[in-house]
Amino acid sequence: MSADKSTKIETRLAHAGRSPRDHHGVVNPPVYHASTILQPSLAAWEAAGKPGYDGYLYGRFGTPTTRSFETAIAELYGADDAVAVSSGLAAIAVAMTAHTKTGDHVLVTDSAYFPCRKFCETVLRKYGVAISYYDPTVGAGIADLIRPETSLIVTESPGSVTFEIQDIPAIVAAAHARGVKVMTDNTWATALYFNPLDHGVDVVVEAATKYISGHSDVMIGLVAGRGTDTPRLRATAGALGNCSGPDDLYLAQRGLRTMAVRIARNQANGLALARWLQTRPEVARVLHPALPDHPGHALWQRDFRGASGLFSIVLHPVEKPALAAFLDGLKLFGMGASWGGYESLIMPADPRALRSATSWDMPGQLLRIHAGLEDPGDLIADLESGFERLAQAGSRPHMSP
Ligand SMILES: *Cc1c(COP(=O)(O)O)cnc(C)c1O
Numbered sequence: 417m418s419a420d421k422s423t424k425i426e427t428r429l430a431h432a433g434r435s436p437r438d439h440h441g442v443v444n445p446p447v448y449h450a451s452t453i454l455q456p457s458l459a460a461w462e463a464a465g466k467p468g469y470d471g472y473l474y475g476r477f478g479t480p481t482t483r484s485f486e487t488a489i490a491e492l493y494g495a496d497d498a499v500a501v502s503s504g505l506a507a508i509a510v511a512m513t514a515h516t517k518t519g520d521h522v523l524v525t526d527s528a529y530f531p532c533r534k535f536c537e538t539v540l541r542k543y544g545v546a547i548s549y550y551d552p553t554v555g556a557g558i559a560d561l562i563r564p565e566t567s568l569i570v571t572e573s574p575g576s577v578t579f580e581i582q583d584i585p586a587i588v589a590a591a592h593a594r595g596v597k598v599m600t601d602n603t604w605a606t607a608l609y610f611n612p613l614d615h616g617v618d619v620v621v622e623a624a625t626k627y628i629s630g631h632s633d634v635m636i637g638l639v640a641g642r643g644t645d646t647p648r649l650r651a652t653a654g655a656l657g658n659c660s661g662p663d664d665l666y667l668a669q670r671g672l673r674t675m676a677v678r679i680a681r682n683q684a685n686g687l688a689l690a691r692w693l694q695t696r697p698e699v700a701r702v703l704h705p706a707l708p709d710h711p712g713h714a715l716w717q718r719d720f721r722g723a724s725g726l727f728s729i730v731l732h733p734v735e736k737p738a739l740a741a742f743l744d745g746l747k748l749f750g751m752g753a754s755w756g757g758y759e760s761l762i763m764p765a766d767p768r769a770l771r772s773a774t775s776w777d778m779p780g781q782l783l784r785i786h787a788g789l790e791d792p793g794d795l796i797a798d799l800e801s802g803f804e805r806l807a808q809a810g811s812r813p814h815m816s817p
Pocket residue numbers: 503504505506529572576601603604623624625626635636637754
């Protein structure tokens with residue numbers, strides 16, 4: 417089963433990668449638990465070891481459960497291949513390893529997901545890959561930062577804490593003029609709202625842990641590419657021993673089927689919260705690219721089909737006890753890492769500790785908010801009570817021990 421390419425992505429999300437007729441009519445593909453996969457004959461055994469073999473060889477290289485998810489992802493991105501790996505970070509590591517060798521130089525956006533930076537610093541550097549970080553809003557100016565040995569430019573748009581939108585087509589044009597590949601972390605938008613490959617990007621990674629899975633109970637990542645270097649992605653994941661488990665593959669694939677309606681709701685709730693937060697005197701800035709006063713709004717409007725439910729706010733400076741009173745009493749917003757699930761989250765972050773090429777000069781606390789699927793009025797009421805607690809705690813004299 418598969419909806420043809422002329423259909424909208426919402427339609428393809430429901431159909432891509434499924435083949436009920438191969439499974440007795442069962443709608444969802446079955447979960448294959450496997451390490452050993454038996455070959456029926458010597459001839460088959462020998463064929464399975466040869467390059468280009470596209471059957472099933474060993475659990476680590478995938479089962480029909482793996483392949484149906486990967487087929488769906490490749491179809492959604494219009495990719496030549498998509499590989500499912502153990503987490504979003506593993507997807508970053510596989511894509512970057514596939515596109516670098518000793519002596520190469522990599523340009524990484526200063527707004528990158530922090531563990532990506534850690535991978536660069538602790539692993540790639542050790543193998544003689546030079547890394548430099550660049551201003552996420554550099555656009556065509558990236559051309560001045562490209563060196564003869566630059567092999568890869570890493571983008572993430574918007575940055576998942578500070579929400580700068582990158583001019584991906586301008587970066588791709590400058591990169592390709594010098595034979596440099598471009599990678600995009602597309603976790604925020606998903607294939608639904610932005611397809612980096614359609615804008616010339618060579619490799620896209622996504623933490624399927626987030627919106628694709630959608631229920632905060634799965635770790636899975638994906639790497640997808642277009643062009644002649646794409647086979648390197650699967651080869652690298654295979655060489656590194658990276659794969660993902662059958663139940664997570666199944667759940668991620670099930671999540672795909674409802675992703676369009678969930679993200680539409682995350683988007684609506686996110687915008688309702690962002691607009692309300694803009695009216696609050698406690699809030700200095702709302703960092704949401706779909707708001708007209710966001711510095712990246714025009715680029716977002718040009719390139720994206722929508723916004724997901726993740727954005728940040730910066731409070732006016734408050735004392736720690738007032739911040740704690742605000743956060744600790746929230747009933748609907750959990751404090752925790754990750755996002756993309758059905759539930760709302762709020763998390764403090766300090767961009768100063770996360771960047772090196774650019775500075776962050778807003779003095780107040782940054783809070784990253786994920787708008788879940790709850791009733792938006794209930795979410796606003798929860799935050800409103802939080803601001804009352806914050807005001808009360810702020811007006812009480814702070815007792816030092
Ligand atoms: C969460 C996240 C990742 C990593 O995904 P995991 O599955 O948690 O490893 C990568 N990039 C972005 C932007 C993320 O938010």
